[in-house]
Amino acid sequence: xxxxxxxxxxxxxxxxxxxxxxxxxxxxxxxxxxxxxxxxxxxxxxxxxxxxxxxxxxxxxxxxxxxxxxxxxxxxxxxxxxxxxxxxxxxxxxxxxxxxxxxxxxxxxxxxxxxxxxxxxxxxxxxxxxxxxxxxxxxxxxxxxxxxxxxxxxxxxxxxxxxxxxxxxxxxxxxxxxxxxxxxxxxxxxxxxxxxxxxxxxxxxxxxxxxxxxxxxxxxxxxxxxxxxxxxxxxxxxxxxxxxxxxxxxxxxxxxxxxxxxxxxxxxxxxxxxxxxxxxxxxxxxxxxxxxxxxxxxxxxxxxxxxxxxxxxxxxxxxxxxxxxxxxxxxxxxxxxxxxxxxxxxxxxxxxxxxxxxxxxxxxxxxxxxxxxxxxxxxxxxxxxxxxxxxxxxxxxxxxxxxxxxxxxxxxxxxxx
Amino acid sequence: xxxxxxxxxxxxxxxxxxxxxxxxxxxxxxxxxxxxxxxxxxxxxxxxxxxxxxxxxxxxxxxxxxxxxxxxxxxxxxxxxxxxxxxxxxxxxxxxxxxxxxxxxxxxxxxxxxxxxxxxxxxxxxxxxxxxxxxxxxxxxxxxxxxx
Numbered sequence: 001x002x003x004x005x006x007x008x009x010x011x012x013x014x015x016x017x018x019x020x021x022x023x024x025x026x027x028x029x030x031x032x033x034x035x036x037x038x039x040x041x042x043x044x045x046x047x048x049x050x051x052x053x054x055x056x057x058x059x060x061x062x063x064x065x066x067x068x069x070x071x072x073x074x075x076x077x078x079x080x081x082x083x084x085x086x087x088x089x090x091x092x093x094x095x096x097x098x099x100x101x102x103x104x105x106x107x108x109x110x111x112x113x114x115x116x117x118x119x120x121x122x123x124x125x126x127x128x129x130x131x132x133x134x135x136x137x138x139x140x141x142x143x144x145x146x147x148x149x150x151x152x153x154x155x156x157x158x159x160x161x162x163x164x165x166x167x168x169x170x171x172x173x174x175x176x177x178x179x180x181x182x183x184x185x186x187x188x189x190x191x192x193x194x195x196x197x198x199x200x201x202x203x204x205x206x207x208x209x210x211x212x213x214x215x216x217x218x219x220x221x222x223x224x225x226x227x228x229x230x231x232x233x234x235x236x237x238x239x240x241x242x243x244x245x246x247x248x249x250x251x252x253x254x255x256x257x258x259x260x261x262x263x264x265x266x267x268x269x270x271x272x273x274x275x276x277x278x279x280x281x282x283x284x285x286x287x288x289x290x291x292x293x294x295x296x297x298x299x300x301x302x303x304x305x306x307x308x309x310x311x312x313x314x315x316x317x318x319x320x321x322x323x324x325x326x327x328x329x330x331x332x333x334x335x336x337x338x339x340x341x342x343x344x345x346x347x348x349x350x351x352x353x354x355x356x357x358x359x360x361x362x363x364x365x366x367x368x369x370x371x372x373x374x375x376x377x378x379x380x381x382x383x384x385x386x387x388x389x390x391x392x393x394x395x396x397x398x399x400x401x402x403x404x405x406x407x408x409x410x411x412x413x414x415x416x417x
Numbered sequence: 418x419x420x421x422x423x424x425x426x427x428x429x430x431x432x433x434x435x436x437x438x439x440x441x442x443x444x445x446x447x448x449x450x451x452x453x454x455x456x457x458x459x460x461x462x463x464x465x466x467x468x469x470x471x472x473x474x475x476x477x478x479x480x481x482x483x484x485x486x487x488x489x490x491x492x493x494x495x496x497x498x499x500x501x502x503x504x505x506x507x508x509x510x511x512x513x514x515x516x517x518x519x520x521x522x523x524x525x526x527x528x529x530x531x532x533x534x535x536x537x538x539x540x541x542x543x544x545x546x547x548x549x550x551x552x553x554x555x556x557x558x559x560x561x562x563x564x565x
Contacts, residue, residue: 094490298465330489352434354481356483361425372455380457386457386458386459386480417419
């Protein structure tokens with residue numbers, strides 16, 4: 001593994017104003033106010049380098065990948081495969097063939113449910129998830145269970161929004177064939193003790209997928225260290241383009257799994273009588289992939305590596321602590337999700353004001369947050385709320401952004417007094 | 418802030434904090450559920466229709482200021498109206514909040530306070546949820562109404 005770029009040790013050396021200048025979209029005004037973008041769990045903004053790479057790719061290198069004998073195709077193929085190797089290093093996968101390009105986290109999970117799931121989960125079997133999953137880590141398993149006559153089990157969480165590990169362990173039964181758990185909750189910001197969870201599943205020889213959509217921008221991920229069987233994430237939440245994401249899978253599992261979609265690139269030979277499938281990762285990448293997306297993802301990862309994941313995490317943790325403190329100090333604010341280990345998102349409700357109205361008032365102040373169920377309806381039911389307001393942080397956010405949010409909330413309260 | 422005050426007028430905030438005609442109606446009433454999956458707002462509209470007149474109308478549910486106030490003020494506006502009159506008011510209200518009406522909303526009475534919604538396209542569905550639900554309750558049927 002090549003050495004990682006030199007990293008800035010603490011948030012003190014993290015020049016957030018210089019970083020903000022890298023993001024063209026942040027320079028604008030919304031309703032006449034400077035944009036305060038706090039909807040990062042939904043999607044992050046893109047640095048100039050990512051945008052420029054996309055333009056350069058289409059202006060200079062665009063062609064279809066694999067099998068082309070001309071120079072442009074060779075270049076496109078090389079860039080595409082170079083991204084695979086960069087992702088491999090970024091998440092510390094053992095081999096680059098363990099990195100499969102997909103549209104995003106949702107497709108990654110659907111891929112595993114449709115291949116490994118169909119192959120290994122049958123009538124009377126269990127699939128185990130948790131109460132804090134995003135709909136994209138609920139519905140694919142529900143569909144699989146419905147199709148194969150299996151049962152979806154849900155591990156409960158505490159009032160603070162932490163997984164009940166004791167209950168989780170009890171639900172790992174002799175019929176549990178698969179476990180799928182989020183690394184970080186998109187609504188609560190809870191960081192799950194995933195290494196411990198993976199170990200619990202593996203002691204019973206149960207394979208496990210980690211939904212990394214909300215972890216990958218905030219936490220250094222080492223898939224070999226975690227020993228998870230699958231890890232899924234999206235490029236657009238990692239400062240890259242939309243429509244590109246990654247499924248990591250252990251090679252020995254990928255080899256045994258049936259293909260996902262049929263088409264070009266996923267085959268090694270086709271006759272009308274018999275088709276021989278290609279090897280991983282190509283077996284799972286039918287059709288022309290999002291080549292430009294991978295090129296943009298490559299640049300996004302470079303951008304993050306240059307800043308240093310640990311420095312980013314330290315900066316964001318400082319902001320999260322500050323936001324938690326300031327929000328908690330407002331009379332009438334209730335935080336939804338108070339786990340000890342949190343990252344990225346902070347959800348709250350306000351006495352006497354529906355989150356939707358908070359969102360509209362804040363928008364007029366130039367502040368973008370998300371309001372609603374955040375694709376976690378079972379979690380809303382768990383906390384007995386129809387919706388929450390959610391501020392979600394990224395590397396370019398500042399304490400001034402949090403101050404603007406707080407001032408905005410006070411304005412909401414004044415308006416609804 | 419001026420646009421916001423247009424949206425969150427005192428009348429609207431008043432109805433949000435103290436909704437009128439809130440609660441169930443005993444059978445034999447017609448009722449229908451409405452749902453906005455985007456924000457999770459839910460409303461159920463109950464009504465008695467006798468000799469083609471909406472003799473009583475109530476609603477239940479949880480929602481934002483706009484959807485709650487709209488449901489509350491709808492019940493006040495429609496009570497005692499003939500079905501044809503009620504449908505006409507719905508049509509004019511819909512034109513008002515989507516910005517399609519010509520400009521005179523005199524005959525909408527108090528409902529004219531919802532004119533500010535047109536500046537907030539993301540909120541039009543909040544303002545019309547109860548109305549669509551009312552409309553569906555008139556037509557009969559069992560399926561909950563969805564804004565999507």
